[in-house]
């Protein structure tokens with residue numbers, strides 16, 4: 001059930017070997033399971049829901065802005081800390097820079113954690129309208145809408161003063177309005193009618209900033225972030241008199257809603273019962289689940305230490321169980337009189353493709369327990 005790991009990949013015309021990406025040294029935290037995803041490029045497969053969605057979004061932009069938006073879907077996913085963070089004004093102490101949140105290849109090189117990593121280089125090359133689609137990587141929690149590799153599409157549009165002059169509003173308001181219209185139009189193009197709402201938020205690279213949420217599986221699910229680009233980014237890229245907007249869409253989240261895909265792990269399935277349900281150019285079809293396999297729950301309690309993080313725990317669980325891990329959830333948390341804190345986590349194991357045996361799950365759980373002790377230095381209870 002695990003993809004074989006090729007040792008050399010060619011991505012966007014660049015060759016990279018496993019040895020360059022997965023190394024046993026303290027500046028590197030990329031596991032093999034992540035390296036094995038690097039060449040998959042689900043967004044470049046016309047028969048895959050992610051590729052079908054990408055093409056449908058292209059259609060929307062081609063129809064509404066003929067010959068405007070340039071498209072990039074094969075930019076190298078290994079980028080510098082400068083590209084991923086500095087160029088988009090992420091502060092030096094921002095959590096997203098930590099080894100707990102981001103996969104570092106070495107201290108100056110990361111697996112991009114968002115497609116915003118390419119904004120500045122494309123602006124500097126003179127592009128004013130662009131869409132960048134790619135795989136992005138994050139150390140994150142384990143549940144049905146989070147996965148350590150997912151796909152984003154970045155959109156970017158630059159305005160010149162004569163675009164907003166005469167409109168009666170300033171450049172920033174003009175861009176914010178245009179952005180919301182553009183994305184609401186996109187949502188209608190993709191979904192027809194769907195319940196959605198705008199939420200104000202914060203990003204270091206935009207102001208004002210918004211998130212769009214869609215109602216799905218009885219919850220509001222965040223599907224994109226966007227906003228009016230900070231002037232400093234434009235200035236640093238030689239665009240002193242301009243205003244711009246940018247957005248970053250989570251393609252898996254949108255595809256889950258569009259195709260009724262209940263679990264984000266399914267995108268990685270090579271099971272024909274999944275792959276055969278999708279075809280090129282076909283947007284609205286609804287996925288018929290084939291997995292009614294039962295889940296199995298295992299609880300695990302331990303005393304944490306100061307360096308414990310949930311992302312590190314999730315990395316251990318994924319390393320052992322791969323996509324058999326459906327969810328990792330904190331179900332109990334208390335501190336005793338001596339000041340020691342105990343966490344109880346419930347791990348849900350379930351295959352999308354077959355029934356798991358008790359022996360198999362027990363063996364996985366045993367391994368998780370061993371590695372949680374040895375790698376995270378916690379004390380099992």
Ligand code: FA5
Pocket residue numbers: 113114115116138140145146147148149150152154203205206209222223224225226227246247248249250251252253
């Ligand atoms: C960003 O990544 C910003 N770069 C987006 C942006 C671009 C804002 C341009 C402003 C201007 P955020 O971390 O919220 O923002 O991620 C964007 C989207 O990616 C989310 O809305 C969600 O749809 C998706 N996403 C985030 N984490 C995961 C994950 N672990 N698994 C699947 N999808 C995810």
Ligand code: MG
Pocket residue numbers: 211222225
């Ligand atoms: Mg967000």
